[in-house]
Amino acid sequence: MLTTLKQESFLLLALIAACVAYPLEHWMLHSGQVVALVSGLVLIVFIVAASMRVAHQAELLAEKVGDPYGTMILTLAAVLVEVVILAIMMSNEASATLVRDTIYSAVMLDINGILGLAALMGGLKHGEQSYNDDSARSYSAMILTAMGVSMVVPEFIPEADWKLYSAFTIGAMVMLYALFLRMQVGPHSYFFSYSYPDKRRRKTPSEEPQPINLVLSIGTLGFGVVVIGALAEVMSKTLDLGLEGTGAPPVITAILVAAISAAPEILTALRAALANRMQSVVNIAMGASLSTVILTVPVMEAMALYTGQPFQMAMTPVQTVMVFLTLIVSAINLNDGETNAIEGMTHFVLFATFIMLSLLGL
DSSP: OHHHHHHTHHHHHHHHHHHHHHHHHHHHHTSOHHHHHHHHHHHHHHHHHHHHHHHHHHHHHHHHHOTTHHHHHHHHHHHHHHHHHHHHHHHHSOOTTHHHHHHHHHHIIIIIIIIHHHHHHHHHHHSSEEOOHHHHHHHHHHHHHHHHHHHTGGGGSOGGGHHHHHHHHHHHHHHHHHHHHHHHHSTTGGGGOOOOOOOOSOOOGGGSOOOOOHHHHHHHHHHHHHHHHHHHHHHHHHHHHHHTTSOOOTHHHHHHHHHHHHHHHHHHHHHHHHTTOHHHHHHHHHHHHHHHHHHHHHHHHHHHHHHTOOOOOSOOHHHHHHHHHHHHHHHHHTTSSEEOHHHHHHHHHHHHHHHHHHHTTO
16 A cells, blocks of 8 residues: 555545645735746646556556557547647637647647657667558548548638537547547557567566556546646636736647647657557557547537537637648658658658747747
8 A cells, every 4th residue: 555655645635735835826816926937837836747647547558458459548548638738628618729729739749749859769779660651541530530630621611510510520539439449449450569689688577567457547537637637627717817828829738738748648659659669659649639529529629519609619720720731740750651850850840840830829
């Protein structure tokens, strides 16, 4: 028991932060903008710490079940954190573009940030890194379809028909995800796995897999999501007040939400790339992007239908160009079953462009 508490010290600190933040919420919101902003940023640190523990438990479960189920658990855990934070922030102070900007930021962060940095660092260390190109093609086609249906076509839908198209979008995303799950865990699961050459060396005792308590891992994961939700409740209010009138681009909040959910994935992907396991990187980066779109969209669209308040889901022209550039480059780079540092750099430059455009408010 003491060992478990010690291992989950970050999660316990996040719980303590939530217990302290709730009684002090009124004080933080009425002590000036600087106090509110600092409080919001501190709470983000605790949210990231809690999300790291959630991802760790998901990683333990992933190791237990193996690929492709493992990376599916990792990406679902990250999307769950993102959806919880988004839903709470939208319920506190509705922003017409927060959902759209968060999904867009998550795709940029996952494909260009995570995949780009991992392929760059892995390529510099190992040269060309192999993966199953069937997975990359499947991911790219489904991401393009999902984003086109949910974030490009809405630009042309008359305002009077938004409820009808919103309901259609929910159905389309559910069908896409059902097919994706069937492919990932069913007859086509080999699309998302890769047989790495066995390393001909003896395993030391420290390399033997550690026993995993499934009930404890699942319980800790669920508890971590609850703590994140509690922290996000206060963080959203303090951050909104702290950024008010500062001239910060509106997309900054969306980038923070996307970064919070992606932080654990970044570390997992980098470790996989440096260990020459590029298939895991592809599954994490592309799988997280796909899951973000086809899971976040229906949940938030359902929330919009329930409240009767539509979201602005159609991307701006700049966002549309960046998404299509990203998917075109990924389709070219991830077409031959091997990545290298040059391919990683192309994605990382696109990520840097995304950051620059965001700072410019575009």
